[in-house]
Amino acid sequence: MVNYPNGKKAAVRHEPTSFADRGMKLEKDINRTNDYYRSIDRAIIHKKPTPVTIVKVDYPDRTAAKITEAYFKLPSTTDYNGIYRGKYIDFEAKECAVNTSFPLKSIHAHQIEHLSSVVRHGAIAFLIIRFTGLDITYLADAEEAIAYINSCGRRSIPYEWFTEHAYEIPYNYVRPVDYLSVVDRVYFGEGS
Numbered sequence: 001m002v003n004y005p006n007g008k009k010a011a012v013r014h015e016p017t018s019f020a021d022r023g024m025k026l027e028k029d030i031n032r033t034n035d036y037y038r039s040i041d042r043a044i045i046h047k048k049p050t051p052v053t054i055v056k057v058d059y060p061d062r063t064a065a066k067i068t069e070a071y072f073k074l075p076s077t078t079d080y081n082g083i084y085r086g087k088y089i090d091f092e093a094k095e096c097a098v099n100t101s102f103p104l105k106s107i108h109a110h111q112i113e114h115l116s117s118v119v120r121h122g123a124i125a126f127l128i129i130r131f132t133g134l135d136i137t138y139l140a141d142a143e144e145a146i147a148y149i150n151s152c153g154r155r156s157i158p159y160e161w162f163t164e165h166a167y168e169i170p171y172n173y174v175r176p177v178d179y180l181s182v183v184d185r186v187y188f189g190e191g192s
Helices: 024-039 109-120 142-152 159-165 179-188
Strands: 044-047 052-061 064-072 080-084 087-096 101-103 124-131 136-141 156-158
Touching: 024 044, 024 080, 024 087, 024 124, 024 179, 087 101, 087 109, 087 179, 101 159, 109 124, 109 142, 124 142, 124 159, 124 179, 136 142, 136 159, 136 179, 142 156, 142 159, 156 159
Parallel strands: 087 124
Antiparallel strands: 044 080, 052 064, 080 087, 101 156, 124 136
């Protein structure tokens, strides 16, 4: 909801995401939010690059190089990491087109293992899940989500689990995924 100075209100909807661009809208929104956090010196959080091995490069002319063949080196860990208020933060972000549940095939075993290790070492770790059809984004504490995943015996996490155990992330134009407002509340005990 956008509140205009003249008192009028207008609903804000995110643009629909095509299958080919799945996850890119959320990533773009998080990157924009992180840019804002860095610009006001609130936190330093970055998207982790995916490690690749370059196999073949074409040089059409002296000033241009084009990678024509490359392979992923290792499975990537999570999408984002950085530091906030003296604490290391690590999280994975996923978009989900299904309104009733989050499919566990969307998150890989090595990512769950990585998040478990991060928590074990005392850092802040979580999942950001956007239900695109509902236009709602949640922050789910990694430890709690992993405990559920390991005990549920299901292939998905029901949407109701998010409404009961995760935290809705507020949207605004400047910070489309204002996850630090939730981090302040959940991990630092501030706010309502």
